[in-house]
Amino acid sequence: MAAILMSAAANVAGKVAGYLVDPIVRQLGYLFNYRSNLDELVEQVERLGNARERLQHDVDEANRQGDDIENDVRDWLTRTEEIIQRARELIQDENAENTSCLCFNLKLGYQRSRQAKELSEDIGELQEENNFTRVSYRPPLQGIWSPRLRDCEPLVSRASILNRIMEALRNDDIRMIGVWGMGGVGKTTLANQVAKNAEEDKLFEKVVMALNISQIPNVTKIQEDIAGILGLKFEQEGELERAHRLRRSLNKHKTVLVILDDIWGELLLEKIGIPCGDAQRGCKVLLTSRSQGLLSRSMGTQINFHVQHLCEEEAWSLFKKTAGDSVEQLKSIAIKVLRECDGLPVAIVTVAKALKGESGEAVWNNALLELENSAPANIEDVDDKVYKCLQLSYDHLKSEEVKRLFLLCGMLGYGDISMDQLLKCGMGLDLFEHVSSLEQITNKLVTLVKILKDSSLLLDVENKHFFEWPGVFFGYNYENRFVRMHDVVGDVARAIAAEGPHRFVVIKEALGLEELQRKEEFRNCSRISLNCKNLHELPQRLVCPRLEFFVLNSDAESLGIPDPFFEGTELLKVLDLSNVCLTRLPSSLGFLSNLRTLRVYRCTFEDIAVIGELKKLQVLSFESCKIKRLPKEFMQLTDLRALDLWDCSDLEVIPQNVISSVSRLEHLCLVKSFTKWGAEGFGSGESNNACLSELNNLSYLKTLCIEITDPNLLSADLVFEKLTRYVISVDPEADCVVDYHNRSARTLKLWRVNKPCLVDCFSKLFKTVEDLTLFKLDYELDTKGFLQLKYLSIIRCPGIQYIVDSIHSAFPILETLFISGLQNMDAVCCGPIPEGSFGKLRSLTVKYCMRLKSFISLPREQGRDRWVNRQMGSLDLTRDFIFTGTDVPTPFFNEQVC
Structure with a gap:
């Protein structure tokens, strides 16, 4: 019994001792483990900062896409920012003190060690929560009306x-x-x-x-x-x-x-x-x-x-509003012209715009005569009056170029019309006069389209989600991606095109295609648009000896093109195949010795060597096609000027010398496509891929969209200085060089590019670049040449201490600045900020810049006293800052803010 009592007493005593000793040991542990707790906190902050930065990249991308951020992601980022800030304050306080003196201040050492331990545990919990399946969602459209x-x-x-x-x-x-x-x-x-x-x-x-x-x-x-x-x-x-x-x-x-x-x-x-x-x-x-x-x-x-025609009073109101009040001076003749529009808004607007600014009575009388005498076409569900009015608007177009473009839009226009497709087809048809380079042709097309829009013969595309690649020519200009033709205008355009010397044919129903070929008007036509969803079989031969333009758009799964199909179309200049289920190109394609544009969209091919026989080919486009290799026969395409291989994600082989052989190339797009560039100096066998140095042979190259996943492939002799449009990514971690929301047609994304390559390859582009991302550069950057830069991101570049010097003005039109992880950056400018710098800055993000101390702002206007943006505050308390505004003084930093 005594032994039992003694044992029980010992157990009680042990527990009491535990309750008393364990807390003491734990508290003493904060003192003994002071340094290890602080070091652990530093490591934890670094890891959490990297995790937050990775997540923030996804959030930034979602914001660019217009998506909404999930609430739990926002909450996590906020809590993470707060705890990192608290931890950094503790670390800074510790660094500011003489650590050796802490032995004389046990209370302070105990408090800091305990705080470091608790913060490390909190950070660990936050890391465990960082397992989001998605960071954002796409909100539904608001205000869907025009x-x-x-x-x-x-x-x-x-x-x-x-x-x-x-x-x-x-x-x-x-x-x-x-x-x-x-x-x-x-x-x-x-x-x-x-x-x-x-x-x-x-x-x-x-x-x-x-x-x-x-x-x-x-x-x-x-x-x-x-x-x-x-x-x-x-x-x-x-x-x-x-x-x-x-x-x-x-x-x-x-x-x-x-x-x-x-x-x-x-x-x-x-x-x-x-x-x-x-x-x-x-x-x-x-x-x-x-x-x-x-x-x-x-x-x-x-x-x-x-919905009926407008009464005369309403029609006159619309007509005068469109043509301008000056028509009051010609009201008597203008009323007669208006009556020919028969109260139809589309007719009223097009005629009013065609005659807008014409003050001569003779012009108006002639327009009236044309409207009265025009022979209407028999178009189902299109009123004769509408046809006459649109015919008048067409006749009043100032040049044959814009008329031909209007008719081409009618050939392509069931729904939205891609500007990229218009340019490629227009080039093949020699539509553009007095211009030679593709850059000039692009500008010419934009000008002609504007004339048609001003005449109400073309419309802007509104409230549109663009999922397709907008094209190598217009990929970054939202105003010039797609246009729309009103269905009535399209009907009239096709009716005009079918008459007289044009002989254009648009086929909407595949039924009776064989029978249609037997008709003389079909056999003698120069353009055919075969836009049929129910097309399952093509005739063996397309017997149209005068054909210059052929568009085939069908989604039939079993459709094939017979081998002899093109044997009777030697004059063909433009061939456009969209949504056609093909596995091979027909052998008769080699007969098309005059073909200048070949555009193929969403097809699968095993062998495309026959294209090498098309010696006059100038535009070759394989958008979203499944192609594994380019054949050596492409070396024969010595007149090729544009090669678009967007979204050819299966493309793995481009043999050596293929790219350098197409020396006339002006536009090259390899977005979401070929990335397996060969290394310099390794043989010349068939299995070896093209090297980047082959681009130097393209002396006419003006547009380049390319991904380089290995920075080591860059060499000193690679020069891009002649480019006027470019999206170039050097980034082994990037899935794609561009997204659909890229901000500029002159974009550079550079990841760990060494300094000689940066100077030799890209320094000339710094004069024209508009969107620049620098990631993990280990040296200072000379920024005095960035005169056209609008968007700048600098991420984790320890070698950068200042962004600008105090001698040269820099970034005069910069709108957005994002800097993150510049741990050795003391200030933006080494000295006073030069006049003319940062005058357009509207969005600023600063993260993880440990040595940066403060923000100030430059004057809003010349002569105004300096105004300190107190919203930015002092960086003694915060290391991260995000500010975006539309009407704010230009924010920047090189002095302490009170």
């Missing part, structure tokens, strides 16, 4: 129809509404106004629309347009899977309005993914069409609204 509506009010007659449509939308018993009227009467404008009012009045949880469905409905495009507004992103699903996902997304809203504009035939809403019938009473559908019968009989609309 921005043109924001600055104009609907006409009185249209306002009455609009009010009645809005009443029908409020009626729970009406779910299918139709709007009909002839082409050019203003149905699309009215549909946009309905969407605008429905959103502003909050009649529905969601309003979605697909505009300009046109004569050849593309279900995939309709689904993508609606999905973009919903914030739904498709991957590689088929049509049925997309419809299922779209239906589920729409059904999540109690009330939704779907607007489908300009339908030409029956659409199966279920096939698209639009809920209809009793299954979803909260979904209402508004359709516009030229045919009342289609709406009421085929689509089952419950109520239809007829």
Whole structure:
């Protein structure tokens, strides 16, 4: 019994001792482990800083894409920033003290060691939380209506129809509404106004629309347009899977309005993914069409609204607004011209713009005569008056160049028209006069397109998500990526093109293609656009000996081009194959000795050697094609001026001397494509790839989009100084040199490029670069030449102590500055900031710059006293700073802010 009591007492005593001793040992441990706790904290801060920086890169990219950041990501970044700041303050305090004196201040040493231990544990917990599956999401589009509506009010007659449509939308018993009227009467404008009012009045949880469905409905495009507004992103699903996902997304809203504009035939809403019938009473559908019968009989609309011609008073108001008040001086003749427009808005606007600025009565009388005597074409659902008005606008175009471009747009224009495609086809057809270089041709095309837009014969593309590559020529100018032709204007353009000397043929239905070939007008045509979704078989030969231009666009999975297909088309200059399921090019392609432009989009090839026989080829484009190697036969393309291999991600082999042999090349694009450049001095066997030095043989090269994943391949003799457009990435960690939201056509991204290569290869480009990213450079950068730089990012470059010197003005038009991880940077400028520097700066981000002390701002205007931006504060308390504004004094830093 005594032994038991003694044992129990010993256990109690041991526990009591533990309770008393363990805390003492732990507290003493803070003193004994002072240095190790501080060193551990330094390592933890470094690791957390790197993790935060990696995540911040994803956040910055998402912001550039216009996406919204997830709340938990924002919260993590905020907490991380706070704890890193606290840790750095502790480390700085420790560094500021004489460590050897801490032995005389045990209390201070204990406090700092304990804080370091606790901060390290908190950092560890934050690191464990850094496992986000995604950082952002794409918000649905806001304000889906045309921005043109924001600055104009609907006409009185249209306002009455609009009010009645809005009443029908409020009626729970009406779910299918139709709007009909002839082409050019203003149905699309009215549909946009309905969407605008429905959103502003909050009649529905969601309003979605697909505009300009046109004569050849593309279900995939309709689904993508609606999905973009919903914030739904498709991957590689088929049509049925997309419809299922779209239906589920729409059904999540109690009330939704779907607007489908300009339908030409029956659409199966279920096939698209639009809920209809009793299954979803909260979904209402508004359709516009030229045919009342289609709406009421085929689509089952419950109520239809007829959009008619404008009355004379409204027509005159629109005409005068478009042509200018000066028409009042010619009102009598102008009224007669206006009456020929028959109250149709599209006709009124085009005629008014054609005659705008013409003050001579003779010009107006001649225009009236042309309108009265013009022979209308027989175009289904296009009024004779509209045809005459658009014909007049076409006749009043100032040059044959712009007329030919207008007709070319009609050949290509069912929906959006790529400017890149226009240029490639226009080059092959010798459309552009008195210009020689591709750079001049690009500028000429932009000028001609502007003339057509000013005449209302072409339109801007609005509210568009651009998923396709915009092209090597226009890839970074949002205003010059795509254009649109009104469907009525397109009909008239094709009617004009089919007449007289043009002999252009546009085929929308593949039925009877063999029979069509037997007709003389088809056999003698010079241009054919075969834009058929139901095309499953081609004739053995295309018997069109005068053919110069051939476009084939079909999504049939089994379509092939017979080998003899092109044997009778030796004069062909432009061949455009889009969405054609091909595995091999037909052997008869070699007969096309006059071919100048070959554009192939989304095809798969095993052998393309036959292209080497096309000696006159100037433009070769294989966008989004599956090609594993370029053949040696490409060395024969000595007249080639543009080579576009965008998104040829399977391309692994470009034999040596192929690139250097096409010495006339002016534009080369290898984005999302070939990256396996060969090293210098390693044999010349077939298995060896082209070297970067071959680019030096391209003395005409002006545009270059390229990825270099190995900085060691750069050599001193590689010179890019003649480039006028370029997106060049030297980055082994990058997936792609460009994204769809690149900010400039002159972009450099340089990762660990050694100084000799930086000077020899890229220093000449520093005079023209607009978007520059420098990553992990170990030396100071001479920045006095960056006169055109707008966007600058400098990341983890320990060799940079100052960004500018005090002698040369720098960055006069810089708009965005991002600096991160410049641990040896004392100040932005070594001395006073030179006059003329940073005058346009509007966005500033600073992170992890340990030695940087303060911010100041330069004067807003010359002569104004210096104004200190106190929002920036002192960097004694913060090491990171983000500031973006549109009307702020230029912020910068080289003095302490009080």
